[in-house]
Amino acid sequence: MRIGYACLAIAVPGSEMKSCTLKNASPERLLLLIEHNLNSLQTLIDYNICNNVRLFRISSDLIPFGSSLSAELPWREIFSEKLLAIGQKILRSEMRVSMHPGQYTVLNSPDTLVAERGVEDLHYHASVLESMGLGNEHKIILHLGGVYGDKPQAISRFISRYKDLDPSIKKRLVLENDDRMYNIEDVLGVSSAVGIPVVYDTLHNSVNPFDKAVDNVAWIKACSDSWKKDDGPQKIHYSQQHQGKNPGAHSGSIQIAPFLEFWQQLSGMNIDIMLEVKDKNLSALKCINCMNEMSIAALETEWARYKYCILERSPQHYQKIRQLLREKGSYPALKMYRSIEDSFDLQFVPGNRVNAAQHVWGYFKDKASEAERRRFQTLLQKFSSGEAGIQLVKNHLLRLAEKYQEDYLLSGYYFYI
DNA sequence: TGACGTCAAGATCCG
DNA sequence: CGGATCTTGACGTCA
Numbered sequence: 001m002r003i004g005y006a007c008l009a010i011a012v013p014g015s016e017m018k019s020c021t022l023k024n025a026s027p028e029r030l031l032l033l034i035e036h037n038l039n040s041l042q043t044l045i046d047y048n049i050c051n052n053v054r055l056f057r058i059s060s061d062l063i064p065f066g067s068s069l070s071a072e073l074p075w076r077e078i079f080s081e082k083l084l085a086i087g088q089k090i091l092r093s094e095m096r097v098s099m100h101p102g103q104y105t106v107l108n109s110p111d112t113l114v115a116e117r118g119v120e121d122l123h124y125h126a127s128v129l130e131s132m133g134l135g136n137e138h139k140i141i142l143h144l145g146g147v148y149g150d151k152p153q154a155i156s157r158f159i160s161r162y163k164d165l166d167p168s169i170k171k172r173l174v175l176e177n178d179d180r181m182y183n184i185e186d187v188l189g190v191s192s193a194v195g196i197p198v199v200y201d202t203l204h205n206s207v208n209p210f211d212k213a214v215d216n217v218a219w220i221k222a223c224s225d226s227w228k229k230d231d232g233p234q235k236i237h238y239s240q241q242h243q244g245k246n247p248g249a250h251s252g253s254i255q256i257a258p259f260l261e262f263w264q265q266l267s268g269m270n271i272d273i274m275l276e277v278k279d280k281n282l283s284a285l286k287c288i289n290c291m292n293e294m295s296i297a298a299l300e301t302e303w304a305r306y307k308y309c310i311l312e313r314s315p316q317h318y319q320k321i322r323q324l325l326r327e328k329g330s331y332p333a334l335k336m337y338r339s340i341e342d343s344f345d346l347q348f349v350p351g352n353r354v355n356a357a358q359h360v361w362g363y364f365k366d367k368a369s370e371a372e373r374r375r376f377q378t379l380l381q382k383f384s385s386g387e388a389g390i391q392l393v394k395n396h397l398l399r400l401a402e403k404y405q406e407d408y409l410l411s412g413y414y415f416y417i
Numbered sequence: 418t419g420a421c422g423t424c425a426a427g428a429t430c431c432g
Numbered sequence: 433c434g435g436a437t438c439t440t441g442a443c444g445t446c447a
Contacts, residue, residue: 019425021441104443146445
């Protein structure tokens with residue numbers, strides 16, 4: 001049972017993906033971007049290993065214009081060492097990775113040019129995983145595509161295009177139910193016709209169900225046979241509805257209580273769960289730390305990252321969590337994360353935000369220049385009087401943290417949420 | 418033709 | 433001029 005997150009991480013310095021627009025894309029520029037992004041990916045993989053994350057989706061933006069412009073570039077050869085080194089880290093840590101072309105990669109389009117571009121895109125994704133030396137269990141997740149007014153025909157077009165795919169793509173391809181056109185029953189039908197594993201997406205199913213009376217666990221069991229031995233363990237996508245947004249919109253964070261309830265229903269099954277959520281690694285670590293009894297040190301590390309976020313929301317919750325962590329023999333993961341969630345539901349009190357900003361300023365007050373001190377005071381004053389948002393203050397503090405290399409602050413969440 | 422979703426680049430505005 | 437904020441880009445389908 002592995003838990004993972006998609007594509008990018010919050011508060012992991014040096015892990016950002018870069019890109020450019022089509023009109024600025026020269027071969028030289030693309031190669032520089034690719035090199036940068038591979039270094040970022042390595043940073044992310046290292047972060048995952050250190051934080052017990054063993055499931056991860058690699059961003060399709062790794063190679064900008066990977067299926068078009070960059071397909072002409074010899075990036076696999078130029079960066080072969082780096083690619084293999086990343087692959088080795090993944091394999092040695094027993095991490096499982098995947099890739100997920102977006103909703104715009106459509107294999108079953110009536111427009112053959114669109115479908116051909118889709119195939120090119122799948123080639124690109126497969127070649128990333130191949131270049132790292134990763135086996136078939138490192139999957140590429142795809143949606144069925146459009147309907148075009150005739151679902152059976154659209155499905156049969158998918159099937160015939162699938163059959164023509166290169167084996168290097170086929171061996172990795174996995175189908176997912178989507179939130180609009182193809183429900184889980186549709187996808188299972190295609191799966192049994194051509195033998196593709198199925199990723200069941202819980203939120204997509206709740207938005208676009210085949211049968212509301214069939215619950216998540218039943219669908220997960222229904223999908224399990226589509227995973228053959230060399231596909232690796234069955235995978236699913238789990239996310240929660242963003243309250244107040246469109247049905248299907250991912251929540252900002254995974255609420256731990258409903259997640260644990262869901263997870264407990266899966267006991268005895270070996271399932272990898274990809275979380276789709278805005279706060280990415282934060283929710284993944286939350287779930288991982290609550291599912292397994294780690295050392296209390298793991299919670300202290302988490303607390304160190306959250307503390308100024310909590311302080312600016314609620315000094316009461318801040319104190320309460322500090323108390324929790326004083327019990328050295330205990331493992332109060334659930335209580336800690338519940339408290340964190342509770343504090344995030346509160347309305348901000350400006351005085352608390354000022355207080356937290358001053359705590360963070362404490363890291364710089366002895367080394368900052370006079371100009372930096374004045375700027376901090378001015379920005380804080382402007383925030384207090386309502387002339388400026390808190391992000392101006394935070395950004396100034398972030399610049400200082402970068403300048404004076406306060407890694408402790410940089411790997412905390414305060415600047416980013 | 419806009420909405421959908423996603424993220425950062427690029428453009429523009431501001432002091 | 434640097435930094436903050438707004439707009440665009442890149443993809444395809446559907447209403």
